[in-house]
């Protein structure tokens with residue numbers, strides 16, 4: 001029974017804890033890290049109301065301490081994907097019929113639990129499982145996920161309130177139905193917030209979901225599922241399975257009830273999925289929604305009027321926070337010849353102060369990259385640069401995987417603006433710099449725009465307002481998130497809706513109303529209050 005329209009006010013962003021030496025939050029987080037390290041996790045899949053353990057286990061180890069075993073998770077196969085779809089479809093009608101304010105309450109409670117009781121658990125899981133330092137874990141797994149949940153409730157309430165006009169004698173309404181079928185959420189390793197947002201944003205809209213996280217993010221995904229259960233999410237609404245990607249894809253993308261994919265990850269994987277969905281299009285009951293946020297080759301363009309320190313710090317943080325494993329990370333920089341030497345000197349000096357090691361030691365700025373495959377790929381790019389006369393390593397260049405997957409923050413300077421590391425996504429702590437003639441700003445903007453297929457994030461750094469205006473216009477299609485005098489990372493929910501175009505994705509802006517519309521299928525209802533009793537138009541009536 002609905003006896004009122006309920007108001008969901010605009011939330012404030014969750015405050016970021018500092019974890020400064022001596023702070024109570026630092027002590028609490030350290031205790032949680034120690035507790036998790038002493039635990040032997042035995043992580044099941046969650047299908048319907050069941051915890052599923054297959055006995056086929058995969059070890060979980062911190063990327064920065066690979067000899068330590070945190071526990072394991074149970075891997076599933078095709079049968080578990082089928083079970084997850086069946087559980088989702090069984091839960092569908094009841095969940096879709098649940099009043100909005102009851103659904104909203106589940107996600108608001110989940111946000112509250114993450115902000116309080118589970119804050120240190122979600123951060124510790126992300127620090128150990130994905131090798132994020134305390135600050136990076138806090139802004140991602142606690143604050144951004146809390147913000148996604150609270151802001152999406154607010155945006156969805158606004159959407160539900162958007163109603164058409166009605167002419168006299170008629171009552172029109174729009175009903176925002178969930179999609180007819182199940183949604184698949186496939187999530188990446190690098191952001192716990194994204195892993196939590198992709199299934200919950202669709203579920204909030206009344207959809208049921210099959211969620212597959214990256215294997216390297218399972219520990220934090222498990223904590224998210226615990227939080228959702230404690231928040232009262234009914235069984236079957238989100239089903240969490242750990243299977244190989246193609247195994248899941250084969251079953252989900254050929255199922256008649258497949259209604260949408262909410263994906264974040266690499267461009268190649270997304271394009272492959274899109275092809276499969278295209279091939280199977282006639283099998284589905286409804287056209288599936290395809291939403292994917294994918295790779296980037298994000299730029300920093302400095303103008304000759306730029307402040308040296310602003311550029312150097314934007315590069316130090318933009319390229320190397322979380323070891324460059326942000327889709328938004330600055331990975332190519334264009335420096336004007338008048339300030340290039342000063343920027344490089346400042347940047348190299350800053351990099352020398354960055355300590356690298358475990359996440360439990362809070363003095364480390366740099367931790368490990370996610371896994372051996374990624375480590376080997378990054379090392380290869382560095383080795384190739386070392387052996388190429390067109391490239392010079394001006395900082396870092398060393399790597400070691402004996403204890404963990406450690407790669408030094410590395411800066412490559414190139415003579416060719418189309419050198420491979422200026423074009424391809426490396427997804428590690430590697431920044432490539434190209435120095436251009438300070439008076440060739442127009443030409444360099446063309447190069448920035450045409451060098452890579454991606455268009456995710458980018459920055460212009462300049463004091464000259466005309467240069468800022470020129471770059472804002474010329475680079476209009478080069479980045480979905482464009483920054484002025486800042487690093488190209490660190491979008492905040494509610495402030496900088498996030499997503500890119502071109503090969504970087506469908507640009508459905510996570511954490512905004514634009515994204516939620518994709519998980520809704522509106523039904524227009526027209527009710528005629530007093531129906532006509534005669535078919536004749538007035539002009540058909542005879543003159544008397």
Ligand SMILES: NC(=O)c1ccc[n+]([C@@H]2O[C@H](COP(=O)([O-])OP(=O)(O)OC[C@H]3O[C@@H](n4cnc5c(N)ncnc54)[C@H](O)[C@@H]3O)[C@@H](O)[C@H]2O)c1
Nearest residue numbers: 187188189213214245246249265266269293294295296327
């Ligand atoms: N644009 C954004 O908002 C954004 C945000 C975060 C990460 N990313 C991108 O994600 C990538 C890094 O994350 P990753 O290494 O986890 O990406 P990935 O593409 O390797 O994996 C992403 C997810 O897809 C699954 N997967 C892999 N192959 C699959 C297949 N054939 N079928 C179905 N699922 C499959 C993985 O298991 C994982 O769950 C980078 O390219 C980065 O730029 C983009």
Ligand SMILES: N[C@@H](CCC=O)C(=O)O
Nearest residue numbers: 326327328489490491498
């Ligand atoms: N939203 C994050 C990036 C997410 C991709 O990995 C940022 O803006 O830095």
